Amino acid sequence: MNENAEIESDAQGSVATWYLRGVRRCVSIPGLVLISAFIGFSGLAREAGLTLSQAVFMTGVVWALPAQVVLIGAVLAGNSLIAVAFAVALSSVRLAPMVVALTPELRTPKTRKWVLYALSHFVAITSWVLAMESFRKVPRAMRTAYYTGIGTTLVLVNMGVVAMVFLVAGKLPVQVTAALFFLTPIYFLTSLWGSARERAGHVAMVLGLACGPLFHIFLPGFDLLAAGLFAGGASYLWHRARVKRETVG
Structure with a gap:
């Protein structure tokens, strides 16, 4: 079977x-x-x-x-x-x-x-x-x-x-x-x-790990929230730009 x-x-x-x-x-x-x-x-x-x-x-x-x-x-x-x-x-x-x-x-x-x-x-x-x-x-x-x-x-x-x-x-x-x-x-x-099913998820994780320590220094108490918003937003924009480029191409 x-x-x-x-x-x-x-x-x-x-x-x-x-x-x-x-x-x-x-x-x-x-x-x-x-x-x-x-x-x-x-x-x-x-x-x-x-x-x-x-x-x-x-x-x-x-x-x-x-x-x-x-x-x-x-x-x-x-x-x-x-x-x-x-x-x-x-x-x-x-x-x-x-x-x-x-x-x-x-x-x-x-x-x-x-x-x-x-x-x-x-x-x-x-x-x-x-x-x-x-x-x-x-x-x-x-x-x-x-x-x-x-x-x-x-x-x-x-x-x-x-x-x-x-x-x-x-x-x-x-x-x-x-x-x-x-x-x-x-x-x-x-x-x-x-x-992660999309490469954007990997991008968000890398950006979050990279910018997390910086936000911890400059925005203590709000570092996780700020890092998540920045990394997630940046990866989303990157994903949209990538999809648009592939569609045009």
């Missing part, structure tokens, strides 16, 4: 079957890297004075790891509840383009809106990359079940990891905890580079 025939046959599979396939998809290098990053986060949360229940609750509700780090930093800085909520929301805005790209891949004429809203909670770089790399092999009608398997597995597993590591974090060397946590930005960078 060829691959196309297998996919057509799989389209008749049950929702549970595709959910379990989503669960199995999490057993991957990206999934292991994410777990290692949450090991580092658990140590950070413990050192920041959070309780076990607070750290686990944050993992399940906030989910995106950078937003959790922002939340801890804002709380430690003594900011008000409104300021903390705004900082976390601003940090999570970066995921909006991923939601916009993922939703059309999930939606079918019969998909209910509340299902898409619920699944958007699981959108983070790891789940997004795992799903977008696999969707071409998943029947559209089963993609919500498949992504539910990915999202719920990543969240529940890492909630368990945070709980277990929180109890033994005091026994881990600080250097080990910091090294594990540092794997997160490295993985994010390599994953986004590999999953």
Whole structure:
């Protein structure tokens, strides 16, 4: 049986079957890297004075790891509840383009809106990359079940990891905890580079890395926002100019 025939046959599979396939998809290098990053986060949360229940609750509700780090930093800085909520929301805005790209891949004429809203909670770089790399092999009608398997597995597993590591974090060397946590930005960078479908994405990443330190010097506190706007805007203009040149040529 060829691959196309297998996919057509799989389209008749049950929702549970595709959910379990989503669960199995999490057993991957990206999934292991994410777990290692949450090991580092658990140590950070413990050192920041959070309780076990607070750290686990944050993992399940906030989910995106950078937003959790922002939340801890804002709380430690003594900011008000409104300021903390705004900082976390601003940090999570970066995921909006991923939601916009993922939703059309999930939606079918019969998909209910509340299902898409619920699944958007699981959108983070790891789940997004795992799903977008696999969707071409998943029947559209089963993609919500498949992504539910990915999202719920990543969240529940890492909630368990945070709980277990929180109890033994005091026994881990600080250097080990910091090294594990540092794997997160490295993985994010390599994953986004590999999953970029347009050369403009690579241009934006290079520009962002290049101008980030400069904006940190001249616009401290707004460096990430400024670097993102500049790099994204410049890469968009470059892409439009490139497309226009190829069309004219």
